[in-house]
Amino acid sequence: MLSVKASDKVLWLKNLSFRTFIPIMLNLEEPSVIDKLSRFCGDKIKMFSSNPCVIRESGTGTGHCWLEWSSLHPSKRSNYEYTEAAYPWRRQLKNVSRGDFFNCTPASMSRKHRVFGSVPDTCYLPDRSYSSHCNDKCTRDNKLLRSIPEYVQIVEVGPRDGLQNEKEIVPTAVKVQLIKLLVSSGLPIVEATSFVSPKYVPQLADAKNVMEAIRTVEGARFPVLTPNLKGFEAAVAAGAKEVAIFASASESFSKSNINCSIEDSLIRYRDVAVAARKLSIPVRGYISCVVGCPEEGVVSPSKVAYVAKELHAMGCYEISLGDTIGVGTPGTVVPMLEDVIDVVPIDNLAVHFHDTYGQALSNILASLQMGITTVDSSVSGLGGCPYAKGATGNVATEDVVYMLNGLGVKTNVDLGKLLSAGDFICQHLGRKSGSKTAIALGRIRFPASKL
Numbered sequence: 001m002l003s004v005k006a007s008d009k010v011l012w013l014k015n016l017s018f019r020t021f022i023p024i025m026l027n028l029e030e031p032s033v034i035d036k037l038s039r040f041c042g043d044k045i046k047m048f049s050s051n052p053c054v055i056r057e058s059g060t061g062t063g064h065c066w067l068e069w070s071s072l073h074p075s076k077r078s079n080y081e082y083t084e085a086a087y088p089w090r091r092q093l094k095n096v097s098r099g100d101f102f103n104c105t106p107a108s109m110s111r112k113h114r115v116f117g118s119v120p121d122t123c124y125l126p127d128r129s130y131s132s133h134c135n136d137k138c139t140r141d142n143k144l145l146r147s148i149p150e151y152v153q154i155v156e157v158g159p160r161d162g163l164q165n166e167k168e169i170v171p172t173a174v175k176v177q178l179i180k181l182l183v184s185s186g187l188p189i190v191e192a193t194s195f196v197s198p199k200y201v202p203q204l205a206d207a208k209n210v211m212e213a214i215r216t217v218e219g220a221r222f223p224v225l226t227p228n229l230k231g232f233e234a235a236v237a238a239g240a241k242e243v244a245i246f247a248s249a250s251e252s253f254s255k256s257n258i259n260c261s262i263e264d265s266l267i268r269y270r271d272v273a274v275a276a277r278k279l280s281i282p283v284r285g286y287i288s289c290v291v292g293c294p295e296e297g298v299v300s301p302s303k304v305a306y307v308a309k310e311l312h313a314m315g316c317y318e319i320s321l322g323d324t325i326g327v328g329t330p331g332t333v334v335p336m337l338e339d340v341i342d343v344v345p346i347d348n349l350a351v352h353f354h355d356t357y358g359q360a361l362s363n364i365l366a367s368l369q370m371g372i373t374t375v376d377s378s379v380s381g382l383g384g385c386p387y388a389k390g391a392t393g394n395v396a397t398e399d400v401v402y403m404l405n406g407l408g409v410k411t412n413v414d415l416g417k418l419l420s421a422g423d424f425i426c427q428h429l430g431r432k433s434g435s436k437t438a439i440a441l442g443r444i445r446f447p448a449s450k451l
Helices: 033-043 074-080 098-103 136-140 158-162 172-184 207-213 229-237 251-258 262-278 301-313 330-341 360-369 397-406 415-429 436-441
Strands: 014-016 019-025 053-057 064-070 122-124 153-156 243-248 283-288 318-323 349-353 374-377 445-447
Touching: 153 397, 158 172, 172 207, 172 415, 207 229, 229 262, 243 251, 243 262, 243 301, 251 262, 251 283, 262 283, 262 301, 283 301, 301 318, 301 330, 318 330, 318 374, 330 349, 330 360, 349 360, 360 374, 360 397, 374 397, 397 415, 397 436, 415 436
Parallel strands: 153 374, 243 283, 283 318, 318 349, 349 374
Antiparallel strands: 014 019, 019 064, 053 064, 122 445
């Protein structure tokens, strides 16, 4: 057995005589902790397994205790032996991260393994493997999936698009910590904030302070939204290295969202693009309401193509096509993409889906099959536009990563660390995650300090 300090929270898996052991780090100051854990074992863990579950002390005097139950496949025990790996949340006995555990393949993990520990004072007991990983060959040999790209870049919009509609002001420190957690998960682009008037979006009034706090954070790019030249100048002064502009394919929504017509908005953005070009600052473009508008209803693909062509012509390196109210299905998204691809190279396009009707993942899959390689998403499915009635949250980043893992598509995102970031912001907001993946993988939660 490996020697583990009692102050660490670890998961250690080992098959021995067809039995599975999971060590729990006990609080040595609580003499009744074993009784509490025994009750927990009987009440909670047995619901996952029809096999008997017992608890025993290690006998080493270190305060360790073990949950023990029969392996799911005793006859295949050689596939599930873990004799030298520990999975601590804070320290490592071997160079194995929490994310490695969450992202390991089903072939390397018994379905009986349970996870204890996550972000501080939280434990998860999922009822199945955390992995959806697929062998690349299963995708490349399938005629329906072979057109899907090998790598997809995820643009995380949670700190900006996800939080902008929150009624209660989120402290700057919480926003900064969220950004750092997202970066640590491997996300290459995290939209940090927006330099809009605090009068219209008070949640993002601390944009300057957020940018100052993440100035030294490395490992990701931090674009910010700028509605006009004034916002652009403020963003540059705050240290922004990349900006984004946002137009609409719906005339009515353009007037309600940015208080001007589509043509007037394009004039504004040309000024921003010119100023950005002089400073060698990249500009990303957004288009809202690409398949439907809360006021006009169905939006013609030709209108989307027109706005996309204009944004591309003024120098936007990428244009994100947003289904702002989440009404799209593959039946409406595909024709829209076909029209846009005719006027803008597909390598310069991204998709941004809200999940109001539960169609976001299917729309993303259809987009990938058409050649899209960049997807916007928001941790825990946070979001919603304050000027789009009925618009619920963005598609959850956790759900996107889980699906892409299952397709054998690389993202370089650690799902375990991403779940921790989602849990962090949801605990602050006082609500459950909008990610089905996060809910499924954390169905039972309890304070670790209570064990």
